[in-house]
Amino acid sequence: MSDKKDYYEVLGVEKNATDEEIKKAYRKMAKKYHPDANPDNKQEAEAKFKEVNEAYETLSDSQKRQMYDQFGHNGPQGGFGGGNGYYSYSSSGFDGFGDFGDLGDIFSSFFGGGFGSRGNKGSNSGPKKGADLRYSLDITFEEAFLGTEKVINISRNENCNTCKGTGAKPGTKPEKCSVCGGTGQIRQVQTTILGQMQTTRPCSNCHGTGEVIKEPCDNCKGKGTVRKQAKIRVKIPAGIDDNQTVVLRGEGEPGEKGGSKGDLYITIHIKKHSIFTRKGNNVICDIPITFTQATLGAEIEIPMVDGTNAKYIIPEGTQPGTKFTIRNKGFKNINSNYYGDFVFTVQVQVPKRLSKEQREILLQLAKTMNEQPPVKKKGLFG
DSSP states (O other): OOOSOOHHHHHTOOTTOOHHHHHHHHHHHHHHHOGGGOGGGHHHHHHHHHHHHHHHHHHTSHHHHHHHHHHTTTOSTTOSSSSSOTTOOOOOOOOSSOOOGGGHHHHHHHHTTOSTTTOSTTOOOSOBOOOOEEEEEEEOHHHHHHOEEEEEEEEEEEEOTTTTTSOBOTTOOOEEOTTTTTSSEEEEEEEETTEEEEEEEEOTTTTTSSEEOSSBOTTTTTSSEEEEEEEEEEEEOTTOOTTOEEEETTOSSOOBTTOOOOOEEEEEEEOOOSSOEEETTEEEEEEEEEHHHHHHOEEEEEEOTTSOEEEEEEOTTOOTTOEEEETTOSOBOTTSSOBOOEEEEEEEEOOSOOOHHHHHHHHHHHHHTTOOOOOOOOOTTO
8 A cells, every 4th residue: 555645635625626726725735845935944845845746746637636536546456567557547756846837837926936947937948748648449348347458549749760859950959049048938027116027938039948950850840750650559457447547658749858758548438238237346237037937946047248158046936127146247346356246137028929738827827826817808799
């Protein structure tokens, strides 16, 4: 079990907190534990601040939050750390006091824009993680039950092989922007009635990158990436449920300036089955039996999700709608070795037509049970 503190507790919010409540709590905690605001206890503040940032990074992203709510810090057993990365869930961690995305302005407003080398909004001069990608994958009920492996085709940007992702013509390299000095920002000081105020904006010469490509690569036209179709093998674990997400780490868009690749989020959609339905980890279905089987009892064969048949003894006198359970024959719990049950309801089928002999036998049975004789149908002339 992870010894990490619950992310909701870290931010001091309830598990049903809205995005705005989470953001507000993050602002408060980030200001409280920022190292610059705790010069006498900087080491402890840095640890707390790292924890706060990690919590917000997860809870502010709807996909990551959904997976955290399902699996916690560690994800399903055996699902992490493998090269395939399926059902992988982890915070990307905290690299120093790195990229805070659209929250750079929070720290600028608290501490005058002096928060780390990448904390200033608009600065893109440092390594930047690639964009995440989304994909929807349809699988059958049986595939969800047994687990499967699929090959999907996605269109994504990949680093240009000609320039190795630099965007510059081979034999050359990007140069530091002479306008912003490689910072990617232009700082301006304005005098107002409240005093001097410093503002920053992205450099228009390098578009905030801090570098200028004078001789662009002929293959990628200076972008550093080219669009390609990629075939990716995806392992789907047994027991996956509808709308759950498989994450392939590093299968997203390439990063910039040495940044790591983004991730690929694959949302699973399970097709409806003609016989079976799912409730939690239980498999539910209706099984037809005859009138005589219900009355006298019988050994019947039950079709299972894995394609096999299970023998089950129906006791005599079974009533229509009676439920029976076959233990541990349902879906595997994706977080453990626990299995749900196979629950079936018997539906007694009444024959629509009877032979003369069958009818006579049933009439004799009705007499022995003191039942009223059936009403005879009258002919056209009575």
